[in-house]
Amino acid sequence: MRPIRRQRLYLIIVMLLGIGTAVAFTLKAFNDNLMFFFSPSDVVMGKAPARQAFRLGGMVVDGSVERPGDDLLVRFKLTDYGKDVAVEYTGILPDLFREGQGVVTKGRLRPDGVFVAEEVLAKHDENYMPPEVAGSLKKETVAGRPASEEK
Numbered sequence: 001m002r003p004i005r006r007q008r009l010y011l012i013i014v015m016l017l018g019i020g021t022a023v024a025f026t027l028k029a030f031n032d033n034l035m036f037f038f039s040p041s042d043v044v045m046g047k048a049p050a051r052q053a054f055r056l057g058g059m060v061v062d063g064s065v066e067r068p069g070d071d072l073l074v075r076f077k078l079t080d081y082g083k084d085v086a087v088e089y090t091g092i093l094p095d096l097f098r099e100g101q102g103v104v105t106k107g108r109l110r111p112d113g114v115f116v117a118e119e120v121l122a123k124h125d126e127n128y129m130p131p132e133v134a135g136s137l138k139k140e141t142v143a144g145r146p147a148s149e150e151k
Contacts, residue, residue: 035053035054035055035106036049036054036055037054037055037056037057037104038054038055038056038057039056039057039058039080039082039139040056040058040078040079040080040082040083040084040085041080041082041083043056043083043085043109043113043115044083044084044085044113045083048109049109050109050111051108052108053106053107053108053118054106054107054108054109055104055105055106056078056085056087056104056105056106056107056115056117057078057102057103057104057105058078058079058080058085058102058103059078059079059080059081059100059101059102059103060076060077060078060097060098060099060100060101060102060103061076061077061078061079061084061099062099062100063099064076064077064099065099071090072090072091072092073088073089073090074088074089074090074093075087075088075089076089076099078103078105078115080139085113085115086113086114086115087105087107087114087115087116087117088114088115088116088117089105089107089116089117089120091120093120093122094120094121094122095122096122097120097122098122101122102122103120103121103122104120104121105117105119105120105121106118106119106121107119
């Protein structure tokens with residue numbers, strides 16, 4: 001093989017390795033930033049990841065919001081009318097956050113089953129509900145009805 005051809009072959013191999021490495025790093029970064037949505041029923045049934053951040057959405061249970069101290073810690077429960085999940089959040093809640101409203105939280109699940117939220121998003125008016133929350137609530141209310149009530 002001529003030296004010029006060998007040099008071109010090495011160059012092509014190095015370029016392919018570089019492109020492959022760039023694609024691998026891009027896919028790894030994408031996978032690390034991928035975040036799934038789960039309903040409270042999914043979390044209680046163990047479908048949510050234990051060590052990975054995910055989104056949890058549902059309705060804030062009436063009478064469940066408590067502020068145990070003088071700090072910014074807030075505890076409340078989210079429900080999809082099937083199951084409830086306890087949530088802890090340290091920070092300032094959105095102005096539209098209140099009991100009976102739909103919210104989506106982002107965070108991680110502790111081993112004791114409490115969801116520790118890093119971010120809480122509340123709906124912006126009385127007509128809007130995040131699509132994920134609306135879908136999970138609809139699924140749970142239909143699943144919770146007797147077959148004679150379904151149409």
